[in-house]
């Protein structure tokens with residue numbers, strides 16, 4: 001099977017055993033496998049209560065896994081990087097989110113794709129609009145370029 005494309009958002013704002021948040025994202029990318037393209041890693045102001053800036057990036061990944069199977073693997077990678085459970089908006093060693101899937105929309109008890117909040121997040125849409133400007137959100141039918149253009153200029 002040729003597999004599907006996924007857009008995966010990466011974020012970190014804590015040092016890990018791999019080093020800085022930026023080094024941590026690079027280590028995670030190496031671990032992901034199937035990575036076809038990666039946006040530049042950008043430094044972004046924290047959205048939410050955290051005080052520390054994030055390193056963020058988006059990768060396009062080819063995989064023949066279902067979204068749920070990929071999620072299981074992403075969670076294992078996050079755990080390996082020392083993310084602590086139960087700190088939803090705290091400091092993040094590593095966050096890996098499935099944002100888009102070439103198969104369209106997916107909903108299971110564990111996972112909704114497209115990611116519910118990505119349309120409001122500049123640190124996701126900015127890199128995505130560079131990597132895949134014409135990818136159409138299957139829910140709103142808007143392209144990544146259009147979704148980015150709709151964001152208020154001050155949103156993180």
Ligand SMILES: Nc1nc2c(c(=O)[nH]1)N=C(CO)CN2
Nearest residue numbers: 011044045046047048054123
């Ligand atoms: N800039 C930025 N802010 C955040 C991020 C993130 O990746 N980047 N992730 C969060 C928890 O998911 C909370 N806030």
